[in-house]
Amino acid sequence: MRLTTVSHIVLGLVDQAGEATPYDLKQMAAGLSDLWSVQHAQVYREPGRLAAAGLLSEEKEEGGRRRRRFRLTAAGRAALRAWLAEPTADFTELRDPGLLRLFFGADAEPLARVQLEAHERKLREYEELAAAWPDDAPPGPRLALEAGLGHEREWVRFWRQIRDRSGAARRRR
Amino acid sequence: MRLTTVSHIVLGLVDQAGEATPYDLKQMAAGLSDLWSVQHAQVYREPGRLAAAGLLSEEKEEGGRRRRRFRLTAAGRAALRAWLAEPTADFTELRDPGLLRLFFGADAEPLARVQLEAHERKLREYEELAAAWPDDAPPGPRLALEAGLGHEREWVRFWRQIRDRSGAARRRR
DNA sequence: GGGTACATGTAATCAGTTACATGATTTA
DNA sequence: TAAATCATGTAACTGATTACATGTACCC
Numbered sequence: 001m002r003l004t005t006v007s008h009i010v011l012g013l014v015d016q017a018g019e020a021t022p023y024d025l026k027q028m029a030a031g032l033s034d035l036w037s038v039q040h041a042q043v044y045r046e047p048g049r050l051a052a053a054g055l056l057s058e059e060k061e062e063g064g065r066r067r068r069r070f071r072l073t074a075a076g077r078a079a080l081r082a083w084l085a086e087p088t089a090d091f092t093e094l095r096d097p098g099l100l101r102l103f104f105g106a107d108a109e110p111l112a113r114v115q116l117e118a119h120e121r122k123l124r125e126y127e128e129l130a131a132a133w134p135d136d137a138p139p140g141p142r143l144a145l146e147a148g149l150g151h152e153r154e155w156v157r158f159w160r161q162i163r164d165r166s167g168a169a170r171r172r173r
Numbered sequence: 174m175r176l177t178t179v180s181h182i183v184l185g186l187v188d189q190a191g192e193a194t195p196y197d198l199k200q201m202a203a204g205l206s207d208l209w210s211v212q213h214a215q216v217y218r219e220p221g222r223l224a225a226a227g228l229l230s231e232e233k234e235e236g237g238r239r240r241r242r243f244r245l246t247a248a249g250r251a252a253l254r255a256w257l258a259e260p261t262a263d264f265t266e267l268r269d270p271g272l273l274r275l276f277f278g279a280d281a282e283p284l285a286r287v288q289l290e291a292h293e294r295k296l297r298e299y300e301e302l303a304a305a306w307p308d309d310a311p312p313g314p315r316l317a318l319e320a321g322l323g324h325e326r327e328w329v330r331f332w333r334q335i336r337d338r339s340g341a342a343r344r345r346r
Numbered sequence: 347g348g349g350t351a352c353a354t355g356t357a358a359t360c361a362g363t364t365a366c367a368t369g370a371t372t373t374a
Numbered sequence: 375t376a377a378a379t380c381a382t383g384t385a386a387c388t389g390a391t392t393a394c395a396t397g398t399a400c401c402c
Contacts, residue, residue: 004361005270012277023381034266036273039363044383066369067382083274087283089291090270094208094324097178097263101256103208103317104185110260118262144276147331151267154327158320177389196353212391217355240354 001053010046011080014072021067035144055079112163123152174226183219184253187245194240208317228252285336296325
């Protein structure tokens with residue numbers, strides 16, 4: 001079985017939690033969605049595949065909601081560690097829908113306004129998150145948040161400049 | 174027919190070129206790949222779909238490579254303009270494979286080294302592109318490049334900081 | 347004329363999304 | 375006990391990727 005990014009996310013989340021039901025995974029994945037979003041259908045299917053491949057153990061509850069409860073096996077832990085230890089040089093394209101429109105000649109000012117507002121909101125959200133961050137939390141998520149902060153600041157700077165520039169250009173006309 | 178992002182990219186590229194064969198589109202799409210990559214199989218199939226929907230006109234060469242040559246129809250131009258005029262507030266998650274590993278607890282230093290190198294290379298590439306930019310070029314691609322520059326600078330700053338920080342932590346031990 | 351790079355396409359697969367369907371628990 | 379919401383799953387679809395297949399032009 002080929003392991004996808006979603007596989008590794010599920011392995012990583014189960015590792016963090018110790019054990020997890022699909023619903024637990026769904027909740028945890030929601031907290032990760034600004035970095036890498038995962039659909040609920042995937043989060044319910046993927047652990048089954050991973051269990052079939054021997055990377056997770058599965059335990060079924062009898063009564064009630066008949067939850068499936070997953071844990072890492074030794075093989076799963078090894079697979080996760082191997083993935084973490086690959087110092088990948090890959091990075092992805094920006095894939096930004098607003099920027100794409102700008103590329104193809106969209107009118108900059110209205111676009112800049114709505115983009116700026118959206119990114120300012122996201123930046124505030126991150127700042128609040130960072131301010132409330134517990135000192136004893138693991139470092140990984142904190143570093144990811146710092147990266148997010150940096151990029152949101154950059155987006156705000158970028159769109160603000162676009163807005164001001166095109167505003168000035170309009171006034172000159 | 175539902176128009177996807179790839180549809181709009183193809184419409185945008187045909188608009189820029191006036192007319193284009195699938196191969197032309199492939200070449201142009203390569204220049205866009207840092208912003209939004211498109212596979213060659215898509216670039217050969219999509220114009221056919223758009224032509225069937227009446228958004229592109231198709232003209233077949235007789236001899237030689239029997240190229241298909243596409244142009245925007247009035248409907249195609251309208252669809253492109255409508256898409257450009259939507260001031261979207263959407264933006265996507267970071268989806269960065271390195272950052273994801275950091276999130277799940279990867280050893281920061283080796284990762285930071287290879288990421289830093291990759292982003293420095295990309296940043297240099299963008300800077301050279303910007304330096305050689307013709308003055309009479311349309312503004313859209315230039316703005317997209319400026320966004321790319323900003324984000325690459327931010328990535329370099331981020332990974333450099335991670336590297337230095339974890340280097341210092343290691344020396345303290 | 348034989349090799350290589352360029353060019354063009356389709357078939358098969360697969361991951362991811364959307365939509366549907368239903369059961370369990372809580373609350374008014 | 376009815377309604378709402380929480381929780382759990384699967385089926386169908388579709389967009390994207392990978393792999394395959396082949397033809398054309400150019401260069402040595």
